[in-house]
Each structure stands twice: as structure tokens, then as C-alpha cells.
Amino acid sequence: MKRKINYYLLILPLLALFASCSRDVFDEYYARPDYLEDPIYQRLEELGNYKNFTALIEKAGYKDILSKSGYWTMFAPNDAAFTAYFQENGISSVSQIDEATASKIVRYALVYNAFREDQLSDYQSAQGWVKDNAFRRRTAYYDGYQNKIVNGTPMVVVDANRNGGYAFADNNNKYVTYFTDEYFTAKTLSSFDFNYFYPDKEYTGFNLFDGGVQQADIIAENGIIHEVDKVSLPPLSIGKYLEEDNAKGVNSKYSKFYKMLEEHLVTYVFNETVTTSYKNFTGKSDNVFIKFYNSGLSFSPNSENYLKEADNDGQSDAFTMIAPDNAAMEPFVRDILLKHFTMDNLPLYVFQDFFNAHMVKNAVWPSKAASYDNGLGEDLRFDFNTNIIDKKILSNGFFYGSNVVQKSNLFYxxxxxxxxxxxxxxxxxxxxxxxxxxxxxxxxxxxxxxxxxxxxxxxxxxxxxxxxxxxxxxxxxxxxxxxxxxxxxxxxxxxxxxxxxxxxxxxxxxxxxxxxxxxxxxxxxxxxxxxxxxxxxxxxxxxxxxxxxxxxxxxxxxxxxxxxxDNLLGFTDRPQGLEIKELAEIPGSQFSSFFNYLKNSTLYNATTGAIQGVSLGTSYTFLVPDNAAIARAKLAGVLPASDNPSLQGDKDKVADFISYHILVNATASDDGLVTGLFETLRKDSFGEKTYVRVESTNSPRTLSFKDATTDSSIGGNNPAANYIKASSNNLADRSLIHLIDNYLTLPKIQ
CATH class of the missing domain: 2.30.180.10 (FAS1 domain)
Structure with missing residues (x-):
């Protein structure tokens, strides 16, 4: 009997051999390159001068995270930084730092994405990198749920992470602030702006808050390390800074400012979704409330996200609040805000306006304070040399304490x-x-x-x-x-x-x-x-x-x-012709001769007193030659001898004369406010506008009118017409009526 050979048994060893060779090639091709640096945690260990910090990384539970692949920037405090920290806090070793504090230090030192020193000054906009336009980066630290007593009631609270709103997928991560030569040069800032906040520290050209960067751009597999000589705990937000100051009681500087803000422009709103998330995370059954600042404010002092008009806009700017201290607030509230109101019935918009006067939607650098506007669009009216008594760079912006209230337009x-x-x-x-x-x-x-x-x-x-x-x-x-x-x-x-x-x-x-x-x-x-x-x-x-x-x-x-x-400064809708009529009917009136021509002219409506071409609600100046001037005009043939002529040519002459003595869209008086050439109601035979020159002074009070024939350079000889003060400045609908001592001669067509 022939035995059947199983060829698969012969092939299996060959397949195994080939697979082994393939795996070796695969592993060799995809193996971690020898030249690649170790991850951040191992690099810190290798460097040898981060023993305290690596101990905190372990205590905070971040050793595994920082030992794997990733993309981080680590501002790592060296051992010398911790020696100073121990002395400042009255402890002797890293073992005395609790787990919560360890987590704060580590997470706040950890920035999302890897940035070399030369990249940190650049802003990651949606359109691409904007060179030398950034001084902040988002960190891995956020406050999260907080236990508070609000109006005597215990609450679990989270801060709003938008201005007037809340986004559920956003943890409200805090930002870290640094100072670089590149950014300072681009913004024309200097060491003055650093030392204004940190007067006893040295500006080195690359500082993290008041600490110096000792070595930059230490490469690791999962990011970049910058060695710093200062341990940084997460700063408070502007809202929290005011809250903690208020908790100092009699030692508070800004409690009056804080309480007004908290009591009138803050609400705590229960949120079911956040409550569910809290219960799932902690196993606790408390309701969770979101702390909202009024949406009418320029920004939410508890939001860490800047405007969030773009995802990373917090890299390039921050908020500023200037808070008056209690000594400044007390007389302002007493003498201005509550002069006629009580705090309980003061309108909401007053509170909004007051705080917006002290808020700026930009980081206000002290050397450029005069170039910023507050939330009301006003310039900042503080002397940054004498009025600012407190200066802090906080997690979401700059805080200045002031010994004066903003001299806001709305309150002064x-x-x-x-x-x-x-x-x-x-x-x-x-x-x-x-x-x-x-x-x-x-x-x-x-x-x-x-x-x-x-x-x-x-x-x-x-x-x-x-x-x-x-x-x-x-x-x-x-x-x-x-x-x-x-x-x-x-x-x-x-x-x-x-x-x-x-x-x-x-x-x-x-x-x-x-x-x-x-x-x-x-x-x-x-x-x-x-x-x-x-x-x-x-x-x-x-x-x-x-x-x-x-x-x-x-x-x-x-x-x-x-x-x-006790009464209103009322207007009249009576036609100006009626006003001239009343002036003319006064016994012995110097307006009478002019009015006699006016009332018989083709321009005048005897029933209403309206003058043709004159509209109610428009500005005019009426120039009325006195009786003697009208008599001279008749002798000169400028007016017909009769004030009620029958010939059409004479009627037209009267209409032209009257129209030339009415200035359009201008009300001239003896105050110097209206001078120059002004259009009259008269149009020439070609339909072109005609003009009269007005000359007015306030001191002394003078007012005169000149037609084109007063110009001696073209042979004019008609004197200027001066107002007669005692009989001028008569009020009418958006108009003044003046008595003048001469008539105006119509310009001749050249």
C-alpha cells in the first residue's frame, strides 16, 4: 500500500521560517530609533536635577502618562526651585507636599502640545501661525467641582467656561503666562512691563511668571522640556482672587467691589447634565450649579477661556480688571451711586455699566495703559504710577487694585x-x-x-x-x-x-x-x-x-x-412769516417796510404765513433790512417803488430780493459759530445757487453779512449789512430773524 504524503506538514516549517524572518524585518523597520530621546519622565530622571519634581509626578499619578508617547510641553522646576519652595512654605522635603498640591504643580507645569522656545511667542490661529503674538498657553490643570457656601447654603459649583455661557465638553483649563524677548519686541514692551508685576525679579528674556527659564528646548520623545527655577502653583482666576480677598474679612481690600458684583451680577444655576457627570465621577448625589456672571459684562471673571472666538485666542490675549479698593468704593457708592437710589432698587444696567467701566477685554500692559479702552469704550483714567496699589498676573488675565474709581463718563x-x-x-x-x-x-x-x-x-x-x-x-x-x-x-x-x-x-x-x-x-x-x-x-x-x-x-x-x-423748552411749528408779521406790527417797527413787500409778494401765503421755499423743521436765517435800508434799496432801483407792484418784472424783483435775504441750512448769530459763505433761498436765472458771506465774532459780539458786490477787487461798492443787536436774534422755527442796517445786492451775472 502506498502511503499518502501530507505536503502541508512539509510546508509548515518553511512558513514558520519565513514568518520569523518577516517579523525580524518588521520589528527592525518599526523599532524605536536609537537616536530618539526618552519620554519626559525618563528624561527628567536622566538629567538628575529634577528629583523633587519626578517625585511629585509619581505622587500626582502622572508617571505613566509622561512615560508614554504624547505631545507635551513641560515647564519643569529644578531641584533648586524646590529648595526655595520648601523654605517659602516651611517644609523640608517633597514628602510633605500632599497629593492634591502635587497634582496642581505637575498639571499646571504641563502644557498641551510641544513648543520650542521660538514657537511659544507665536499664536496658533485658525489660519496658521501668527508670529510673535502669544504670551500664554493652555495647561492640563483645571479647578473642576468646588464646594462652596452660597448665601449660607452648601453647594457644589463649577465655573462658567464661556462669557455668559457654559460648554459641556470644556474643563475650563487654566493658562500659564510667560515673557519672551520676541513677544516684547513685537509689542514694543520692555522689562518695565515685567518688573511692574515682579519688581524684585530679573527679566531674562524668557520668564515663566516671575521665574527664569534656565534651559530651554530639552527634547524628549513625547515633548519638550523647559527648565525653570521657580515652582508655580496654578494662579487664581480674577473672580477667585476677589472671592479669596473677600474671605479675609476686615483685612479685605476689595470686599465692597466683590460683594456688589456677587450680589447683583452673579447667579448660580442648577444643571442636570453637569450634575449627572458629577455623580458618575464621584458617586456623590449633590446637585451641581454653574456660576454665571451677567451676560451684560465685558467678560466672565471666572472663565479661563478668554473670548473663545477662536479656539486658541487665549494664547494671544487675556482679560483685565481694575478693582477700586474699599476706601475708594465707599464715598463713590454713598455720594454717587446711592445719591437718589438704594442698593436694592438701583437698575441692573447701572451695575453692568459700573463694572464694565473697570473691565477690559485685553491684557493691559502697564507701559501702554493709555492705549486701551474699558468695556464702555472709554480710555482708562488711572495713573498707573500712583493709583495702582496691587498688580497680579492671574490665570485668566491681569488684575490691578486701585485707590480710585474709574472717572467714567456715566458717573461723573x-x-x-x-x-x-x-x-x-x-x-x-x-x-x-x-x-x-x-x-x-x-x-x-x-x-x-x-x-x-x-x-x-x-x-x-x-x-x-x-x-x-x-x-x-x-x-x-x-x-x-x-x-x-x-x-x-x-x-x-x-x-x-x-x-x-x-x-x-x-x-x-x-x-x-x-x-x-x-x-x-x-x-x-x-x-x-x-x-x-x-x-x-x-x-x-x-x-x-x-x-x-x-x-x-x-x-x-x-x-x-x-x-x-419747571417747564419744557418748547418748539414752534408756526411759519416764520408769521413771526416776521408780528415783529412788523409792533408800533414804530423797523420790520414793517420789509414785511410790506413780503406780504404782497408771490412768495407769501397770507392765510398761513408760510414763505414759498421755506420748510418747517429746517434751519434758516432771515435778514430783514430796516426801514431806512429798504428806502435806499428803492432809490437804487433794487426794489420797485411800490411795495405792491403790478408788473410781473417788478414782482420777480421783489421775490428775488426777499429770497436773497434768507440763508438756507444755517442759523447765524453773534456767537462766532457760523462764518463763511452760505447758500441763500434765491437761485439765479440759470438755476444756480447764490451765496452770502457771514462774519460773526463772539468777543466782541458782532454779526455782518456781505454780498458779492462788497468785494472791491471786482468793483463792488455795497457796504456790508450789520445786524442791529437790540432788534435781532428773534426766535422762530429752527431759525433766527435779524434786523440789518443795509440791504444785500443781488450778484450780477458776469
Whole structure:
């Protein structure tokens, strides 16, 4: 019988031989290269001067992690650093450092991703590396769950990790701050900026907080080591720094600032998802609350993530808070914040504004403090040489303690008189919805504010309907109502004409003098009003025969005075022709000759008093030649002999004459504010605009008008027309009416 041969048995040894050879090739190809450095933990052991730190790594449970592959930057404190740490903390060896502290030191020394020294100054943006634009990196340390007593109740709390929000996958990791020559050079900073925070330390060109980097770029298999000569514990966040200061009791510097922030702009919100995670992690059954700061603040003082508009934006910037100490807060709260309010009924927006005035969404380097704006858009009004009493670089930004409160526009201006008084909420509401707030709250510009109370506004028909979110005006005489834009426009016009720019103290003698003055600011002029020994008149008051009285001595602020008034500075919607008519009807009036031509002209509507081409609500200046000037104009043939001519040519001549004496889009007075060439109502035969030159001075008070024929270089001989002060500056709808001592000659077509 033939035996059957099993060929598979013959092949198996060969396969085993080949497999053995293949495995050797595979292992050789993928084996760890001989030139590769050991992982971070082993490298620290090899180097020999990190015995204390490696002991802490083991105690913190990070030996295994740092002995494997990875991608880390380790700011490793050497043994000399620990010798100093032991002395500072009254211990003798690393064995006396507990596990929790060991974990803090190790995890805070550990930065995600490996960075050489020359990379640490660069910002990892979404678009790529931005050179020399970073001074911070995210570490492996975070606070996590915290046990607190909140209003007497024990709570488990986690901090918000966004400004006004919370992201569940984010542990709110703390950042480490370092100082490099590359970053300082790019930002034009210097050792001054380092020594401002650390006056007794040396800036070396590469510092981790106040420690120096002794050796950089020590390569390891799983990252890069930078040797430092200082042990760094995780700094507090800005919010925690204030909290711990408050816990000092009588020794607290900022407890008044902290308590106002905590009691009015902080909420603790139960979160089921975070609670479930906590229970799974700890096995405990406590509910977990997220600590939120009000979303109206510039930033959350407990968020470690900067703005998070980009994932790594915390590398390139940080927050800044400047906190007034208790000595500064006490008089501010007493004399300004609570002058008319109690702390319980102070509006929420006031708290938001106050803290935003002391918050900056940037890291404020001391040498460049003047270049930053606070959360209200104001420059920082602190002297960093004399006002800053405390300087800290914390985990999420810079903290400065101050011996003064920010001289904020909102709390030291005439706007403050309305803003911080519940009797003036209607005026404040309108200010806040327009440019008026920004204008009158600028403490660098001087103003006088005439402020009507809510009671006064409501008595005269103005109110705000909360339910429909719109303004309402009901006429006290007719009972007719308008709402929305029509009502708010009326009130805006009144309140705008209750504001006077006074750069040179123009109304300092308001109770002992009289005069006329333009309202609004220099860029956006209002209308003119008059004052007479503490009494005020606008055009509407003169028409109605009413007066506005100043009540009391006024509220002196940083940028002027607020005067409280018992009536509104009203406007008129009467056509200006009626105002000229009234002036002409005064016995012996010098306006009469001009008006006789006007009333018979093609421009005048005898029924309404309207002048053709003149629109209500637009600025004008009316120049009325006196009777003698009109007589000279007739003799010169500039006007027809009759003030009621029948020929069309003479009618046209009268219309041209009147139109040339009306300036458009400008209200000129004897205050020096309006000078130069200004358009008139008249157009020439080609439809082109014609102009009159206005010359005005404030000291002495002069006002004159020149037509083209006053220019001697082209043979002109018509003298300038000067205003007659005693009969000028008559108020009308957005207009002034002046009596002048000459007429203006129409320019000849060349």
C-alpha cells in the first residue's frame, strides 16, 4: 500500500521560517530609533536635577502618562526651585507636599502640545501661525467641582467656561503666562512691563511668571522640556482672587467691589447634565450649579477661556480688571451711586455699566495703559504710577487694585444727573436710545443740561408705553395723541434743545445775565434759546407766552452743570412769516417796510404765513433790512417803488430780493459759530445757487453779512449789512430773524 504524503506538514516549517524572518524585518523597520530621546519622565530622571519634581509626578499619578508617547510641553522646576519652595512654605522635603498640591504643580507645569522656545511667542490661529503674538498657553490643570457656601447654603459649583455661557465638553483649563524677548519686541514692551508685576525679579528674556527659564528646548520623545527655577502653583482666576480677598474679612481690600458684583451680577444655576457627570465621577448625589456672571459684562471673571472666538485666542490675549479698593468704593457708592437710589432698587444696567467701566477685554500692559479702552469704550483714567496699589498676573488675565474709581463718563457727567435719579427715567430712556447719551456723558466736553422730570413730562403729555415699547404724546390742549416715531421725535427735539455746549463757561452767569445761545453740540447744532436771570425761553415758549424757570442751584458734575426746570423748552411749528408779521406790527417797527413787500409778494401765503421755499423743521436765517435800508434799496432801483407792484418784472424783483435775504441750512448769530459763505433761498436765472458771506465774532459780539458786490477787487461798492443787536436774534422755527442796517445786492451775472 502506498502511503499518502501530507505536503502541508512539509510546508509548515518553511512558513514558520519565513514568518520569523518577516517579523525580524518588521520589528527592525518599526523599532524605536536609537537616536530618539526618552519620554519626559525618563528624561527628567536622566538629567538628575529634577528629583523633587519626578517625585511629585509619581505622587500626582502622572508617571505613566509622561512615560508614554504624547505631545507635551513641560515647564519643569529644578531641584533648586524646590529648595526655595520648601523654605517659602516651611517644609523640608517633597514628602510633605500632599497629593492634591502635587497634582496642581505637575498639571499646571504641563502644557498641551510641544513648543520650542521660538514657537511659544507665536499664536496658533485658525489660519496658521501668527508670529510673535502669544504670551500664554493652555495647561492640563483645571479647578473642576468646588464646594462652596452660597448665601449660607452648601453647594457644589463649577465655573462658567464661556462669557455668559457654559460648554459641556470644556474643563475650563487654566493658562500659564510667560515673557519672551520676541513677544516684547513685537509689542514694543520692555522689562518695565515685567518688573511692574515682579519688581524684585530679573527679566531674562524668557520668564515663566516671575521665574527664569534656565534651559530651554530639552527634547524628549513625547515633548519638550523647559527648565525653570521657580515652582508655580496654578494662579487664581480674577473672580477667585476677589472671592479669596473677600474671605479675609476686615483685612479685605476689595470686599465692597466683590460683594456688589456677587450680589447683583452673579447667579448660580442648577444643571442636570453637569450634575449627572458629577455623580458618575464621584458617586456623590449633590446637585451641581454653574456660576454665571451677567451676560451684560465685558467678560466672565471666572472663565479661563478668554473670548473663545477662536479656539486658541487665549494664547494671544487675556482679560483685565481694575478693582477700586474699599476706601475708594465707599464715598463713590454713598455720594454717587446711592445719591437718589438704594442698593436694592438701583437698575441692573447701572451695575453692568459700573463694572464694565473697570473691565477690559485685553491684557493691559502697564507701559501702554493709555492705549486701551474699558468695556464702555472709554480710555482708562488711572495713573498707573500712583493709583495702582496691587498688580497680579492671574490665570485668566491681569488684575490691578486701585485707590480710585474709574472717572467714567456715566458717573461723573451731566448725564449722571438723570441716569442715577429715578425721577428722570423718561429723559434717560430717550438719551439712551439716541446719540445724546454719548454726547453729554463725555466728561472732556463741557455742557449745561436743562433736565425735565418724569412728572413734568407726563403732565405735558409725554410718556413711554412699556407694553407697546413706544413713545406717546397726547396734546394737553386738544387731547389728540400720536405715538411711535412722531412722539419720540417731538420729545427728542425738546430734550436736544435742553443741552448747551459751554466750552468756555458761556452760562456760568446764568442767574445774573441774559443772552441767546445755541443748543446741541458743535458738530450737530440745535436751535437757539434765550436766558434772562435764571429764566429760559425757546421759540415755542415765546409763541405760547410761557417761561421756563430753573429750580434750585443745579447739580455740578465733572463736565458741567445740570439745572432742573419747571417747564419744557418748547418748539414752534408756526411759519416764520408769521413771526416776521408780528415783529412788523409792533408800533414804530423797523420790520414793517420789509414785511410790506413780503406780504404782497408771490412768495407769501397770507392765510398761513408760510414763505414759498421755506420748510418747517429746517434751519434758516432771515435778514430783514430796516426801514431806512429798504428806502435806499428803492432809490437804487433794487426794489420797485411800490411795495405792491403790478408788473410781473417788478414782482420777480421783489421775490428775488426777499429770497436773497434768507440763508438756507444755517442759523447765524453773534456767537462766532457760523462764518463763511452760505447758500441763500434765491437761485439765479440759470438755476444756480447764490451765496452770502457771514462774519460773526463772539468777543466782541458782532454779526455782518456781505454780498458779492462788497468785494472791491471786482468793483463792488455795497457796504456790508450789520445786524442791529437790540432788534435781532428773534426766535422762530429752527431759525433766527435779524434786523440789518443795509440791504444785500443781488450778484450780477458776469
Amino acid at each position: 457727567s451731566v448725564y449722571t444727573s438723570a441716569y442715577l435719579d429715578p425721577a428722570f427715567t423718561l429723559a434717560t430712556r430717550l438719551y439712551n436710545s439716541t446719540e445724546i447719551k454719548q454726547m453729554i456723558s463725555n466728561i472732556r466736553n463741557k455742557f449745561v443740561l436743562f433736565l425735565p422730570s418724569d412728572t413734568l413730562l407726563r403732565s405735558l403729555g409725554y410718556n413711554y408705553d412699556i407694553n407697546s415699547s413706544q413713545w406717546v404724546y397726547t396734546s394737553p390742549t386738544t387731547g389728540l395723541s400720536v405715538s411711535g416715531g412722531a412722539a419720540s421725535s417731538r420729545l427728542y427735539r425738546i430734550l436736544y434743545n435742553s443741552i448747551v455746549a459751554t466750552p468756555n463757561g458761556e452760562l456760568d452767569d446764568i442767574f445774573t445775565s441774559s443772552g441767546i445761545i445755541r443748543t446741541g453740540d458743535l458738530d450737530f447744532p440745535g436751535e437757539y434759546i434765550k436766558w434772562d436771570h435764571g429764566k429760559l425761553y425757546a421759540a415755542g415758549n415765546e409763541v405760547a407766552g410761557t417761561v421756563v424757570n430753573i429750580v434750585g442751584d443745579g447739580d455740578v458734575q465733572q463736565n458741567g452743570v445740570t439745572y432742573y426746570i
